[in-house]
Amino acid sequence: MSTQVTADSILRDAYQNRDRPLDRPEQTIQDLDELRSFQLTKRREYEQQLNKNRLNFGQWVRYAKWEVEYNHDFQRARSIYERALQVNVEHIPFWIHYIQLELTNKNVNHARNLLERAVTSLPRVDKFWYLYVQTEETLGNYDMVRVIFERWLTWHPLQSAWDSYIGFERRYEEYENARVLYSRYVERFNFTGEVWLKWIQFERRQAEGYERSVFENAIDSMISAWQGRLSTHAQENQEDVFFANIIDKWTRWEVSVEENERARAIYVKLLEIIHRVGGDVMESKGASLIQQQYTEFEKTYGNQNSIEESIYAKRLVRYKIELESDPNDYDTWWAYIKLTQKVKSGNHEEICKIFENAIENVPKTDTVKSIRWKRYIYLWIHYALYVELNSQSDVEAARSIWNRCIQVVPKNKFVFGKVWILFAEFEIRNGGGTDINSARKVLGRSIGVCSSIGKPKSKIFRFYISLEKKLGEWGRCRKIYEKWLELDTSATSVLLEYINFERELGETSRVIGLFEIGMEFNFNGIWKSYIAYLQEETEYAKAREVYRRVINFNLSESGSVWISFAMFESKIPTEEQLRIFEAAGNANDNEDDEIEFSITDIQRNKTRSIFKEASMALKQHPEQRITVLEAYKYYEEHQGSPESIQEAVKKLPTAVIKRRTNSNGIEEEYVEFIFPEDEQKKPEVSKFLANAKKWMLQNKS
Known part of the structure; x- marks a missing residue:
């Protein structure tokens, strides 16, 4: 009876036998012919695989290992490796397998030959060099190790090669050889801070007395290298960190051997170099690190003075960094200069150099007399005064600074009166006390500059006039006033100053003449002073004339003038009172005694007549008329009778x-x-x- 095979039974059998391993027939080798047949079969399989993909280096390695492990045929294995190297001589793992094969089987000379071929063919591959020196060191061939390292160094490898070479010398306590290598090491890598730190660490570990010389050489070489380096900004910052670390280690070492003063001198000298060379040598990061270290050092080992000096030095570095980023920050320049003068008061040349650096930064973008311009000019003033007072009477140098300051200001735009005044005072101080012509020339130049821009500086004119007043040169004072008024005819305050000057001299005719000139140009600014002066001089008729001139000049706005005119009539004495006053003055020599007069009906009637005249004159200007009538009513309430008050009230609209x-x-x-x-x-x-x-x-x- 036959069994029917169905798809279901096939799938069931496959599922049940899924985990059963494949039973391969065992093959036993009975004689030499079978062995050779087996070897031929395996070699054919390997060759077929390699013919399919010659770049399958794993297959090459398995092929060579099979020849060694199963057949002990080194000749065939080497042939396989050589064939593989012909495919790709740059395949590093294959070289390593090849060399390890020879070393594992103690074929030392073959391994050396391979290593020599490897470092000759691929000298930039550090792995071959490491394996080469490791092999020779294991064999105890130390001279050969040094030869290999020296050959390696000719290819300018990375720092790791130098570190390995030095590590080799240290393992066998050849410290002098290590020092020679370190000196070559730092020179090869352009005296970088990282290499110096390695050397410093080595010397501190050995403690044979070479530490200080290494520290000194490190700092000297790094500063020298920085002056000419052209590396990027990031590298500069990294070098600054190394530099600061070296300084920190050096000072800590000096403190450990009880050389605190030497450590302090290191910081002081270093900061001087940084300040002198500037930002091309050390940027902000390194400078701040060193200054922070110095501050901490002084807090630990210093006194009050040294702590203050460290703080000042830190501030100087910060100011310098800020000025490098913004040279037109005049507030920072000012603080930088003041602090430098305090810290380095005896270093005149350095302070002058800082002044020169500051004044080079002209605020060219500002076309008006801005705050920036003012702060900039104050730097010039400070510079000139400093040179005058601190340069052993170098008057010409100070004068040159003043002249340069004047030249730098755009003369066609604005004038700094303070500069001209201080320049004139400088000439007075250095003129021997008798010759002030130089000061006059300076002030004359300033007036000429004012004339060119049409903007007279009142400070300059007032200073010039004050100077001539002290010398009693009244004629010069008048010329200066006249020039001032010529440049600014609308300057009422200037004319009043001129008038007061003439009044002090008792020049009545000149005073009246000046008032008349002022009345021609500016009634509103001068008439009150003119009337007050005429009243003081008892020129009452002339004062009334001035009142009427002002009223006629602008009748529509004359309400306040009418009121002043009316009150004027009540303020001045009558003819009878004036005679009494003059008689009393002749009888009493004391001019300071005052004589009081009461207001009479004569004065009241004159005042009322002015108010009434004003009311009629201002018919076409009701608002001004109301103002006058209100003042009239107020006056009657204080000086009149009930009838006069009623009369004033009736006039109100x-x-x-x-x-x-x-x-x-x-x-x-x-x-x-x-x-x-x-x-x-x-x-x-x-x-x-x-x-x-x-x-x-x-x-x-």
């Missing part, structure tokens, strides 16, 4: 609200003031006109 059509055709309300005084003087025809109008309307109807 009545406000009437009316309607009118404006220019846009819109009806609007407005206020009209009705003055009783005007109503009384109108002809009484209003009743006649009313009757006529009534008759006309009746006829139309």
Whole structure:
């Protein structure tokens, strides 16, 4: 009976036998012919695989290992490796397997030959060199190890090669050889801080007395290298960190051998070099690290003075860094200069150099007299005064600075009066006390500059006038005032100063002449002073004339002038009072005694007449008229009788609200003031006109 095979049974059998391993037939080799047949079969398989993919280096390795492990045929294995190297001589793992094969089987000479071939063919591969020196060191061939390292170094390898060479010498306590290598090491890598730190660590570990010389050579070489380096900014910052670490280790070592003063001197000298060379040698990162170390050192081992010096030095570095980023920061320049003067008061040349660096940064972008310009000019002033007072009477140098300062200011835009005044004072101080012509020339130049831009500086003129007053040169003072007024005819304050000057000299005619000139140019600014002067000189008639000139000049705005005019009549004495005053003055030599006079009816009546005249003159200007009448009422309330008060009140207007059509055709309300005084003087025809109008309307109807 046959069994039926179904798809289900096939799948079931396959599932049940899925984990059963494949049973291969065992093959046993009985004689030499079978061995050779087996070897031939395996070699054919390997060759077929390599013919398919010659770049399968794992297959080459397995092939060579099979020849060695199963057949002990080194010749065939070497042949396989050589064939593989012909495929790709740069395949490093294959070289390593090849060399390890020879070393494992103690074929030393073969391994040496391979290593020699490897480092000759691929000298940039550090792994071959490491394996080469490791092999020779294991064999105890130390001279050969040094030869191999020297050959390796000719290819300028990385720092790891140098570290390995030095490590080899240290293992066998050849410390002098290690020092020679370190000296070559730092020179090869351009005296970088990282290499110096390795050498320093080595010397500190040996403690044979070479530490200080290594520290000194490290600092000297790094500073020298920085002055000419052209590396990137990031590398500069990294070198700064190494540099700061070396300084820290050096000073700590000096402290450990109880050389605190030497450690302090290291910091001081180093900071001097940094300040002198500037930002091309050390950027902010390294400078701040060193300064921080110095501050911590002084806090631990210093006194109060040394701590202050370290803080000052730190601030100087910070200022310098800020100025490198913004050379036009004049506030920082000012602080930098002041601190430098405090710390290095005796170093005149260095301070002058800082001043020169500061004034080179002209605020060219500002075309007006800005705050930046003012701060910049103050640097010039500080510089000139410093040179004058601290350069052993080098007057010419200070004068040159003043002249340069004047030249740097754009003369066609603005003037710094303070500079000219200080320059003139400088010439006075250095003129021997008798010759002030140089100062006059300076001030004359300043006035000429003011003339060129049409903007006179009051500071300069006032200083010049004050100088000539002290010398009693009244004629020169007048010329200066005249020049001042020539440049600015609208300067009322200048004219008043000129008038006061003439009043002090008792030049009455000149004073009146100047007032008259002022009245021609500016009534509003001069007439009050003019009247006050005339009142003081008892020129009352002239004062009344001035009042009327001012009123006629601008009648529409003359309300306040009328009020002042009216009150003036109550302030001045009558003719009788004036005679009494003069008689009392002749009888009493003491001019300081005051004589009081009361207001009489004569003065009141004159005041009332002015108020009434003003009311009539201002008919066309109701607002000004109301102001005058209010002042009239106020005056009567304080100086008049009930009847006069009532009379003043009757003159006040009545406000009437009316309607009118404006220019846009819109009806609007407005206020009209009705003055009783005007109503009384109108002809009484209003009743006649009313009757006529009534008759006309009746006829139309």
